[in-house]
Amino acid sequence: MYSCSWAATLAGIATQRLRPAIRATGDITQALNQIEAASPRHLIGHTILRHDLPHLWAARPGLQAAPIDTLWLNPLAFPRNPYHHLVKHHHDGRLQAGHVNDPELDARLVFQVLRNQLLALSGHSADALTAWHYLTTRAALSEGFDAVFRHLRGRAAVAAEAEAAILSLLEGQACAQRIRQTMTRIHSPQIGWPMAYALAWIGVSGGDSVMPPWVRAQFKEASAIVRFLRDSDCGAPDCAWCREKNDPAKALSRWFGYSAFRPEPVDPEGRPLQERIVAEPMGGDSLLGILPTGTGKSVCYQIPALTKYDKTGALSVVISPLVALMADQVQGMARAGISSAVTINGMLSLPERQDALDRVRLGEASMLLISPEQLPIDLGAGGTGQP
Numbered sequence: 001m002y003s004c005s006w007a008a009t010l011a012g013i014a015t016q017r018l019r020p021a022i023r024a025t026g027d028i029t030q031a032l033n034q035i036e037a038a039s040p041r042h043l044i045g046h047t048i049l050r051h052d053l054p055h056l057w058a059a060r061p062g063l064q065a066a067p068i069d070t071l072w073l074n075p076l077a078f079p080r081n082p083y084h085h086l087v088k089h090h091h092d093g094r095l096q097a098g099h100v101n102d103p104e105l106d107a108r109l110v111f112q113v114l115r116n117q118l119l120a121l122s123g124h125s126a127d128a129l130t131a132w133h134y135l136t137t138r139a140a141l142s143e144g145f146d147a148v149f150r151h152l153r154g155r156a157a158v159a160a161e162a163e164a165a166i167l168s169l170l171e172g173q174a175c176a177q178r179i180r181q182t183m184t185r186i187h188s189p190q191i192g193w194p195m196a197y198a199l200a201w202i203g204v205s206g207g208d209s210v211m212p213p214w215v216r217a218q219f220k221e222a223s224a225i226v227r228f229l230r231d232s233d234c235g236a237p238d239c240a241w242c243r244e245k246n247d248p249a250k251a252l253s254r255w256f257g258y259s260a261f262r263p264e265p266v267d268p269e270g271r272p273l274q275e276r277i278v279a280e281p282m283g284g285d286s287l288l289g290i291l292p293t294g295t296g297k298s299v300c301y302q303i304p305a306l307t308k309y310d311k312t313g314a315l316s317v318v319i320s321p322l323v324a325l326m327a328d329q330v331q332g333m334a335r336a337g338i339s340s341a342v343t344i345n346g347m348l349s350l351p352e353r354q355d356a357l358d359r360v361r362l363g364e365a366s367m368l369l370i371s372p373e374q375l376p377i378d379l380g381a382g383g384t385g386q387p
């Protein structure tokens, strides 16, 4: 038997009346017979949908229990760092059972993980639960997730209620036109889980929120939805979100408290070069900017980096050989109240370096200032963990 538990009711798990019934046996046929004879309502496990269940169902096609994969629920239950302490999110979302593969311990732990998830989910807003209930039950094999949200909400998922809930969750959090365009797609089974994860991330955006690497790998649409909603300027002059979020002067004022860019130097049209350089990457374009010393180059990369981080959680990497200058710039940002810049260079102690890498992995870093000799760095199998 793999890392898969079985259960009669979710209420039994939530109230701790139900504990895993695990019997160590060398006889797989006997174990499968026992599971089938018990007619469980649910098969519960961590990563079972993609790993264990295909094998289990190949062996016992008649097993009709609704699966609940706790890996899939985790980013909804715990969208903010730190995640559930038993779940390793840096890598592939496996359970933190130990350094060796221990399927029996995994099977025992999964009850605790699900119990904690039910508790955490019950603390989310009614809108979030209504939206997630609908979105996570569009595709095949969703009866187990339906049971989870019915248990929490006490009712069935209804499309119209989900639409209203999603609109309410996105109000003021994204471009109105992109929201309208996205709403036309939410009934598609393929978009359900990515949309649920996008909403979970947007709900806690603005720091210490991270979309786990396995989500970005398995549900590529999730981060694409976030970028589409929040970082693809619709161009409408009356769009409150796009005009606010793509305006270099507003961003300068928001992050650094200045009311205007330096008046000199200017481009051929007389527009301050600083503002011009900031505007291009904010609008999604690439550019090579060259400024004389002492004319405020730092804000030219810092504002686009901070804006992207705010909108999508993106990490900007700044490569600079000047370690002293890096430290200066990070201190300057700290004075402006910006603590999301992380440095990695040869001057760091091992613990400092580890701390910097952890901040990048956990999504706490808007920019990574790194000296060239430190490249390439190993951020772990899952990358940075940001959408």
Ligand SMILES: [Zn+2]
Pocket (backbone or CB within 6 Å): 175, 176, 177, 178, 233, 234, 235, 236, 239, 240, 241, 242, 243
């Ligand atoms: Zn817009």
